[in-house]
Amino acid sequence: MSKNSFDTVLENGTVYDGTGNPGSVADIGIVGDRIEHIGNLKDADSAQRINVQGLAVSPGFIDLHTHSDFTLIVDGSAESQVHQGVTTEVIGQCGHSVAPVCHHDDIAKRAIGYVGDSKDKRWKSFAEYLDTLEAEPLGVNVAAFVGHGTIHHAVMGDDLRLPEPEEVDQMALLVEQSIEEGAAGFSTGLEYWPGSQSTPDHIEPLCQVAAKHDRLYATHVRNRDRYYDLGFGEAMATARSAGCRLQISHIQPKYGAPDYAMEHTLEMVHTNRGYGLDVAFDVIPHDWNHTLIMAILPKWALEGGVEKIIERLKDKACRERIKKNRNPMWLLVADRIWDKIVLLNSIENVDLIGEKFSDIARMRGIDAYDLVFDLLLEEGAAMYQLLWTSNSFSQADLQLCLEQNECAVISDTLALAPYGPLEKKVGSLSGYGWTPEFLNKYVNEKKIISIEEGIRRMTSLPAQRLGVKDRGILKENMKADIVVFDTSSIRSTWTVKEPRSYPKGIEHVFVNGRQSISAGKRTRVNNGTVLRAPFA
Numbered sequence: 015m016s017k018n019s020f021d022t023v024l025e026n027g028t029v030y031d032g033t034g035n036p037g038s039v040a041d042i043g044i045v046g047d048r049i050e051h052i053g054n055l056k057d058a059d060s061a062q063r064i065n066v067q068g069l070a071v072s073p074g075f076i077d078l079h080t081h082s083d084f085t086l087i088v089d090g091s092a093e094s095q096v097h098q099g100v101t102t103e104v105i106g107q108c109g110h111s112v113a114p115v116c117h118h119d120d121i122a123k124r125a126i127g128y129v130g131d132s133k134d135k136r137w138k139s140f141a142e143y144l145d146t147l148e149a150e151p152l153g154v155n156v157a158a159f160v161g162h163g164t165i166h167h168a169v170m171g172d173d174l175r176l177p178e179p180e181e182v183d184q185m186a187l188l189v190e191q192s193i194e195e196g197a198a199g200f201s202t203g204l205e206y207w208p209g210s211q212s213t214p215d216h217i218e219p220l221c222q223v224a225a226k227h228d229r230l231y232a233t234h235v236r237n238r239d240r241y242y243d244l245g246f247g248e249a250m251a252t253a254r255s256a257g258c259r260l261q262i263s264h265i266q267p268k269y270g271a272p273d274y275a276m277e278h279t280l281e282m283v284h285t286n287r288g289y290g291l292d293v294a295f296d297v298i299p300h301d302w303n304h305t306l307i308m309a310i311l312p313k314w315a316l317e318g319g320v321e322k323i324i325e326r327l328k329d330k331a332c333r334e335r336i337k338k339n340r341n342p343m344w345l346l347v348a349d350r351i352w353d354k355i356v357l358l359n360s361i362e363n364v365d366l367i368g369e370k371f372s373d374i375a376r377m378r379g380i381d382a383y384d385l386v387f388d389l390l391l392e393e394g395a396a397m398y399q400l401l402w403t404s405n406s407f408s409q410a411d412l413q414l415c416l417e418q419n420e421c422a423v424i425s426d427t428l429a430l431a432p433y434g435p436l437e438k439k440v441g442s443l444s445g446y447g448w449t450p451e452f453l454n455k456y457v458n459e460k461k462i463i464s465i466e467e468g469i470r471r472m473t474s475l476p477a478q479r480l481g482v483k484d485r486g487i488l489k490e491n492m493k494a495d496i497v498v499f500d501t502s503s504i505r506s507t508w509t510v511k512e513p514r515s516y517p518k519g520i521e522h523v524f525v526n527g528r529q530s531i532s533a534g535k536r537t538r539v540n541n542g543t544v545l546r547a548p549f550a
């Protein structure tokens with residue numbers, strides 16, 4: 015037994031170390047921001063002792079995929095994440111980061127979850143952004159990826175054209191600079207402009223920079239329905255050719271893909287892994303898929319920014335031309351299946367959040383496609399904040415993914431708070447309850463994987479993908495990021511109508527050794543920090 019005196023001892027919990035080992039009863043002693051000892055600490059000195067008998071003690075959950083780049087600047091407390099045991103978030107996904115930018119005005123253009131009247135934050139470079147983030151009291155640790163869309167915009171501005179080779183070189187320099195300033199990886203969102211028009215020639219040189227610095231390349235692939243095999247094949251070919259490690263983000267195929275798409279995709283992944291490509295993937299733990307409503311607009315309709323878009327949306331002929339778009343991101347839209355699509359986020363039509371597009375269209379007595387245009391117009395300059403969600407993933411695909419060892423579980427959401435400037439925002443249906451949704455539905459009820467394996471998918475697996483060595487496992491000398499929960503009562507409480515609802519069953523949360531949830535209640539502690547790569 016250690017002779018030290020401890021700041022906190024968690025007594026008699028069932029300790030799951032995060033590596034997939036089954037739980038075993040032990041005490042955990044914390045000193046400062048580290049785990050000092052795991053074992054029997056019955057007689058040790060400690061400033062605080064918490065009896066956690068009968069509860070699971072796990073490494074804090076690591077969310078490998080979020081879009082909290084701006085919301086953490088607005089309110090760093092990350093209530094929605096802390097309440098479900100998340101202790102680290104990885105932002106800058108799907109090609110969207112909020113740095114580097116050329117002009118401060120570009121922050122508003124790039125930022126998902128932007129709040130107009132929020133504190134005036136100024137940064138241009140990636141380093142300045144990380145400094146700004148670090149100055150906030152943070153409820154979670156944050157690692158940040160640099161996004162291709164943002165890099166493209168920094169070099170090309172609002173021009174809707176693809177880069178010439180010299181411009182790609184400039185982009186590679188910006189990726190390199192961001193990585194040297196602490197970016198933990200590089201991401202693309204190939205379903206959104208400019209990713210949607212970019213070819214591997216545009217992306218691979220940027221992946222090579224990630225490869226050179228051993229940073230992860232995370233991609234939201236080009237297509238997950240009709241051309242899913244082109245989308246996943248392109249991701250693996252680009253990573254193989256660039257020599258980088260690859261994370262395929264939210265891998266589930268969508269409505270419109272053939273029934274065997276998931277199985278075929280996993281075959282491609284496994285063949286590539288067998289031949290040495292370091293590729294893994296992650297899933298959102300439910301069958302709802304969310305995105306920007308703006309994603310239905312073809313490139314020509316985006317030209318000239320918001321003012322021009324508004325003019326086009328008012329024009330009947332333009333509307334008809336947009337309706338003919340064969341690839342409005344979701345085939346549900348192309349097939350006009352409006353009863354599977356729900357409004358998720360809006361500033362101007364808060365009352366309609368949670369309603370189906372088929373129902374809203376009926377209420378207003380208009381065609382549902384025109385309703386979409388009307389909602390964009392009503393949102394005005396904030397049209398990029400308009401989100402919808404659709405019931406377009408398959409449960410069978412999700413379960414098949416979860417059966418694979420290399421499948422991490424993610425939120426794809428925004429860190430929010432149900433009060434203050436972020437009160438009305440919804441990042442995704444499960445934004446307030448993705449970890450309990452996974453543990454309750456897929457571990458407890460469906461028994462797809464064991465509890466120890468379920469914990470691994472949100473702890474040591476994402477830490478290892480990220481290259482973080484001192485988190486994700488409960489072991490002496492690791493950082494004391496810890497969540498204590500009740501395996502039998504843990505559950506989410508969100509619904510499609512009311513997604514802003516905290517989960518049940520999370521008892522205690524520690525971030526860097528200090529307690530942010532105590533007996534189910536949030537403390538005032540915000541002890542997160544910015545994790546700058548390379549990691550020690």
Ligand SMILES: [Zn+2]
Pocket residue numbers: 107108203234263264
């Ligand atoms: Zn994405």
